[in-house]
Amino acid sequence: MLIQKDKLTLLRNTFQKGKEVRLVSRMNDPYPIEIGQLGIVSHVDDAGSIHIQWDCGSTLAAIYGADVVRLVEVDKGLSRSELLQAIDTLVLTPIGLNHATRALVSKMNCYVSQGMELIPTDTTWYQQAQGQLTEAITDLQDTAEPHVLMALQTLFSYLMAKHPPKRYHQ
Numbered sequence: 001m002l003i004q005k006d007k008l009t010l011l012r013n014t015f016q017k018g019k020e021v022r023l024v025s026r027m028n029d030p031y032p033i034e035i036g037q038l039g040i041v042s043h044v045d046d047a048g049s050i051h052i053q054w055d056c057g058s059t060l061a062a063i064y065g066a067d068v069v070r071l072v073e074v075d076k077g078l079s080r081s082e083l084l085q086a087i088d089t090l091v092l093t094p095i096g097l098n099h100a101t102r103a104l105v106s107k108m109n110c111y112v113s114q115g116m117e118l119i120p121t122d123t124t125w126y127q128q129a130q131g132q133l134t135e136a137i138t139d140l141q142d143t144a145e146p147h148v149l150m151a152l153q154t155l156f157s158y159l160m161a162k163h164p165p166k167r168y169h170q
Helices: 005-014 072-076 080-092 099-113 123-140 146-162
Strands: 020-023 038-044 050-054 069-071
Touching: 005 038, 020 050, 020 072, 069 072, 080 099, 080 146, 099 123, 123 146
Parallel strands: none
Antiparallel strands: 020 038, 020 069, 038 050
16 A cells, blocks of 8 residues: 555654554454553554564564554553544444443443542453454444544554553563
């Protein structure tokens, strides 16, 4: 895929060397990185691929137009309105969501719409919620409407920012 010069400049300005990123979509690769994996940007090449040193030790690049990574600093700054918009999208478009994912979205909707933070004291809840959203993103990657997938990725990123996994450093 050929990338326009202005989009390449925007990618390079956004994903600068040393920025921390999180993978939020399944990679189409025989040895993919797991959704939710963290890494550090090393550079953006002329094709727009973002080269990343992943915490798991891989250096697999995120391909422009195919893979989705988000800056961790952006996840930490998600506003309540962005979160509610993602939840509303999933409440209004439940097609393809399994019962457990719909229940999770409903629980998040109750918390957030009442102005409460999602801070269960049980870290197992976060792990289960992150796992449920990872499964939903993977299952719906090729079939869901883009706005539904984006909403799932937003919720996933929010939960990862609230309860990040332990960093692995070699």
